[in-house]
Amino acid sequence: QKEVEQNSGPLSVPEGAIASLNCTYSDRGSQSFFWYRQYSGKSPELIMFIYSNGDKEDGRFTAQLNKASQYVSLLIRDSQPSDSATYLCAVNPNTGNQFYFGTGTSLTVIP
């Protein structure tokens, strides 16, 4: 079983819609959760991190964490074509600084 799993997609949403990206993880002791965005040919850039159960909002982005279900998600409101990218979920299992990354979900926002 992979440590972090994501639906590879592709996920397509129309412009202005809400995009929902999901991630599950296997290590119940994990404490830190991150979402990165990676445009084609570029390196990942940090969007958000979340440590506590519940929702965390930053502009159009909302991260949701449910440790009991070992589930973390990212909602993108008012999706824009510029949001089209691969979104990587990362988990720190708290055994050091090493992250476990999911394989990423490809998102396409259709104008």
Added chain:
Amino acid sequence: GAVVSQHPSRVICKSGTSVKIECRSLDFQATTMFWYRQFPKQSLMLMATSNEGSKATYEQGVEKDKFLINHASLTLSTLTVTSAHPEDSSFYICSAPQGGTDTQYFGPGTRLTVL
């Protein structure tokens, strides 16, 4: 967020030569840095963990004699691909956790093409 730089951004070399890639944390110190490799349309693959003042830790299947890592200071780690071959052509990315947090910031990556 914190800034991590990489140099060069792109390199083309002949088969059999060695290539050095630098990763620098510009506004924070990093005792640990990570090196990843990413092939087209594939996910990030962790190659090794670079530790300042000690030996790097390599992931299973990564040849430590081929991918030499030196963490010379608290702001610089280098990855040297020795005797590069076409199959080593890939996108190499480093990352560093910002001090006092576990948030990793990525460098812009180095695209290596071995002819």
